[in-house]
Amino acid sequence: MNDDKAHRAIAHIQSISGIKLSHEQLDRLLEEASLLRDAVRRWNGEKGEAAGIAGALAQTMLGEPWPTEPHAGQGEFVDRLQDAATQRGYDIVPIAD
Numbered sequence: 001m002n003d004d005k006a007h008r009a010i011a012h013i014q015s016i017s018g019i020k021l022s023h024e025q026l027d028r029l030l031e032e033a034s035l036l037r038d039a040v041r042r043w044n045g046e047k048g049e050a051a052g053i054a055g056a057l058a059q060t061m062l063g064e065p066w067p068t069e070p071h072a073g074q075g076e077f078v079d080r081l082q083d084a085a086t087q088r089g090y091d092i093v094p095i096a097d
Contacts, residue, residue: 001030001040009040012050013057017081020091033060061085 001009003023010021021029030037039056043049051066058066058077061084067074082092 005040005043005045008045009043009053012047012053014093015096016050016054017057017078017085018092018095019057019082019085020093025090029060036060057081061088 006023006026010023010026013026014020030040033056036053036056036059039052043053054066058064058081061081067077078095086092
C-alpha cells in the first residue's frame, strides 16, 4: 500500500473510532486481519465509501459488526471499540464531531 493511501486509511480510522494508529501499527494490523486488509485495499479513498473499513475494524477488534442504525448505541459501541484498541496498545484520541 502506498503511503498516501495508508495515511488516508489511518485518518479515516481515527475519525470514526478515535483509534490513533501509526503507519507501522496499521501495517501490523493489516497483516493480522485479512478482512480489514481487504477492505482497505478495496477502498477508493472516498469517505462515503469507507463503510467497509468501519465494519472490518469492528469485526477485527470486537468480533461484531458496526451498528447500522445512525446513532443507535454507537457511543457505547465506540467506547467498547476503544477499550479493545487500548488493550492492544493503540492510542485513543477524541473523535471530532
